[in-house]
Amino acid sequence: MKDYEFVKKGNLVSLRLSDEDDIPMIVEWRNKDRVRMNHVYREDFTVGGQKAWKEKNIDTGKAVQFIICENRPDRRIPRPVGVVHFHGIDKAKGEAEYGIYIGEEDALGKGYAKESAVLALEYAKETLGLKKAVLRAFASNIAAIRSYNHAGFVKTADVPDVLCSDGQKDDMIIMEKSL
Numbered sequence: 001m002k003d004y005e006f007v008k009k010g011n012l013v014s015l016r017l018s019d020e021d022d023i024p025m026i027v028e029w030r031n032k033d034r035v036r037m038n039h040v041y042r043e044d045f046t047v048g049g050q051k052a053w054k055e056k057n058i059d060t061g062k063a064v065q066f067i068i069c070e071n072r073p074d075r076r077i078p079r080p081v082g083v084v085h086f087h088g089i090d091k092a093k094g095e096a097e098y099g100i101y102i103g104e105e106d107a108l109g110k111g112y113a114k115e116s117a118v119l120a121l122e123y124a125k126e127t128l129g130l131k132k133a134v135l136r137a138f139a140s141n142i143a144a145i146r147s148y149n150h151a152g153f154v155k156t157a158d159v160p161d162v163l164c165s166d167g168q169k170d171d172m173i174i175m176e177k178s179l
Contacts, residue, residue, distance in 0.1 A: 003077065007066070007127075008119035013112050014078050015066040015119050018058070022067055023050045026083060029103025038101070038141050042166045063087035064128065068100075068116045070107060081107035084120045086133065094131035096124065098177075113144075117151035125179040132178055138162075139171040153177045 006014040018026065029035060030045045057063035065085040069078035082102035089096040100116060102108055124130040135153060137144050153175040161169045 004067075004069075006069070006078075008123055010071070010115045010119050012071055012110065012115045013081070013119070014069045014071055015084065015116065015123070016069060018054075018065040018067050018083070020051070020054070022080070023047055023054070025080060025103070026050055029083065029101065032103065034105075035101045035103065038138060038144065040136075040162060040164050042164050042168075057087060062089055064089070064123075066116075066120060066123075068102070068112060070104075070112065079104075081112060082116070084113075084116045086120070086124055086128065086130070089128065089130070091129070094129060096128070096130055096133060098124075098133040098135045113147045114150050117147065121151065121177065121179060130179055132176060134174065134176050136172055136174055139173050145173070145175075148175050151177065 004016040006016045008015040024047055027045045027047055027050050036042050058065055063085060065083060067080045068082040068084055070081045071078050081104040082100065084100040086096040086098055098120070100113055102113055121133060124133060133153075135148060137148065139158070154177070155173050156176050157174040159172040159174060162172045163169055
C-alpha cells in the first residue's frame with residue numbers, strides 16, 4: 001500500500017487528496033443505497049464515469065476531492081472511510097459547493113463527518129481562498145443536517161419537490177457557511 005501525504009490531520013480523521021487509484025473505492029461507496037439515496041443523481045456510478053468526472057473537474061481545478069481516513073493507533077496507514085469535496089469552485093466569487101459521505105458502515109456515527117467538515121473547510125479557506133461554502137441536503141436527511149449545523153452551516157432556503165434521477169421527488173434545503 002502506498003504512503004499518502006495528508007493535507008489536514010485531526011484527532012479522528014486525516015484528509016488526503018484523492019487520486020486515480022481511489023476511483024474503484026469511491027464508485028463502490030457511492031453506489032451503496034444508503035449513500036445513493038441522499039443524492040439527486042441516483043444512477044449507478046462507474047469507474048469510467050468517475051474517471052471522466054475527475055478529468056473534467058478535479059484535473060481542471062473546478063473541484064477538489066479528499067479521501068477521509070480514519071486515524072487509528074493500530075494502523076500504520078489510516079484507513080479510507082469516506083469522501084469530502086468541493087465542486088463548482090468559483091475563484092472569482094470565492095465559493096464552492098460542499099459535499100461529504102461516509103462510505104464504510106462501521107465508520108458511521110463516530111464524528112468523522114463533523115471533524116472532516118472542519119478540516120475541509122479550513123483547507124478551503126486557507127488553501128483555496130474560498131469565502132463561502134454552500135450545500136444541498138434532503139430535508140429528510142436529519143443526521144447529515146445535524147452534522148452540517150455542528151460544522152457551522154446555516155439553512156438559507158427550502159427547495160420543495162426536487163426531482164431525482166430515479167423519478168422520486170423530495171424536499172431539499174440549501175445551507176451556507178461563511179469561511
